[in-house]
Amino acid sequence: MIRTGKQSSFVEMWINLLFILVALSMVVPFLLVIAISLTSEEAILTKGYHLIPPAFSTDAYRYIFKSPMILIQAYWVTILTTVIGTIASLALTSMTAYVVSRKDYRYVKPTTFYIFFTMLFSGGLVPSYILITQYLHLKDTIWALILPGMLSPFYILIMKGFIGEIPKELIESSKVDGASEWRIYFQMILPLSKPALATLGLFISFNYWNSWFPALLYINSEKLVPIQLLLTRMMNTINFLTTSAQFMSGLSIDTSKFPNLSARMAMTVLAAGPMMFVFPFFQKYFVKGLTVGSLKG
Template sequence: MRKFSLGSAIMYTLISLYAAICLLPMLLVLMISITDEDAILRNGYSFFPDNFSLYAYKLIFTGGSQVMQSYGISIFVTVVGTLLAVTVTAMAGYTLANKHVKFRNWMALYFFITMIFSAGIVPWYLMNRMLGLTDNILALIIPSLLFSPFNLFLVRNFMNGVPDSLRESATIDGANDITIAFRIYLPLCTPVLATIALFYGLDYWNNWWNAIMLIDSKSLYPLQFMLLQLQSEISMLNEMTMLAGSSDVTLPAESVKMATAIVTIGPIVFLYPYLQKYFVKGLVIGSVKG
């Protein structure tokens, strides 16, 4: 049995208070999303809504098919894109961590330069058009597939901590680099791979820029872009109603914003607890080694 002391009681109390403070904004967002728009305009934001209403969620899921289809598009893009991005980053990190690869430091410098300088939007757009990455599902995956240099160096630094004797022993036994990477290095690097998987997953899930620039078909809209359009349409209709001098109809602009936040953060909130045990270890060790 662990001895319970006054210091432990104070520590647990402070942690509980901090957790409650972190949860309060999310609770407020949830309460606003289920509050009638007239009550929000009349009383402002409140943890205790006067008029309970699910109209914002009904408006988001009107018809059902478009939102659910966009949900499916976002989930597919996030899962496939994250798996591919993690694989590419892991292979590049393994190459830069392999001391037998010539000019690996020069290659690392080449990748580092991309963290500082960017060609801009126009070359990025023209390149995607030349590659045929417009108005198809690949346009939501490939442009974001190129690994982040930060994630690359995180993986490389973590792999530098793997003893070279493991690679040498596997080489003596006849293993090639593919076998060494997938059978030895990647299983040992689970913490850092889970960390960058969370980073890539967040980027793909929250990405609406690719849809704006490269997607024309409504059937390919990801969830973030579709909900962004919905909010813009509601704001425009409210402005038109005000200009017309009509106050009979009030569209749920504020409640829809909060309902959108609740709808979009769901998958990430459920994913993080499974990766949390790897996250801190992979981030800390990968950032200080090498």
């Protein structure tokens, strides 16, 4: 940004060094997860955790790919909800955020409070469940995965912060030119807030990608189970059965069939992995956003 010769590159070197260390602390654990997923269970128990598997094995992945159709289906559901959900959510979020970012809007304070209030208060699970299953009849539809959580008050308020940075004069001059609010929103606010949209889009898509709770509640059909629910179910069931061992004594559960540690890790890799490729896609817009932002005037 502001480069002034030698001294600046020296400072940059230190900054880079710091970030390399920080980045390593973030990456290494993830690599460890991958390494454990490729280690044989026997070696994990006897030799512990290593970044380079002491005994390489793909058993964990074979265990999971036992029934590939389930996995493919789950990916498809996750991708579909993520794409539709992110687009719809971004549109709704930015629209609402624009309205409450306009300080000259008469109802800005009550509306902001109206939005914010839902961040703190919620009626809990049961009424939401009744609403979605008995009134909106969304059970076992993909909308049950998309609609709940489509508009997060938190993101509206963050977006409000971003849009608030756009100089007021810009909007005012457009209004003087006779542009409608809709036109200002579509033709000025949206292009100008690309970095913010990219950032929020990233967060929102992550939320959709990682979401499993709506699926747990609203989905009974095998065909609509997202990938994260597969992972969570695996973890939940293992957790649950180990803590209830005392009560289940006599009932017999075959624990030998449960995924072992490496399988759990493999599932994590498969559930989180694909989003890594999405990240750079969004990042492209961060840089672009800057150039658009400088078009001011």
